[in-house]
Amino acid sequence: MKPENPCKRIVLAGNDGCRILFCEECNVAELEVGALSLRLDMQAFGTLAELLQEGAARIAMFNAIKERNDAMMSGVGNVH
Numbered sequence: 013m014k015p016e017n018p019c020k021r022i023v024l025a026g027n028d029g030c031r032i033l034f035c036e037e038c039n040v041a042e043l044e045v046g047a048l049s050l051r052l053d054m055q056a057f058g059t060l061a062e063l064l065q066e067g068a069a070r071i072a073m074f075n076a077i078k079e080r081n082d083a084m085m086s087g088v089g090n091v092h
């Protein structure tokens with residue numbers, strides 16, 4: 013951020029303990045998670061957003077496969 017210009021940040025999104033701010037003057041997104049604050053240029057912010065979306069999709073896929081396998085295995089256990 014530019015020290016000579018006080019930033020006028022706007023809140024883009026937020027919930028308990030997390031929020032995303034944007035400074036148009038600096039063209040910087042700021043991700044706050046608890047006490048951690050990460051300032052990113054727009055390219056890095058876009059890359060991080062894509063990475064998080066990919067990770068969330070893979071976790072959802074992993075959990076769906078695990079649930080399906082657990083259900084199959086519990087059915088197999090009842091065979092005599």
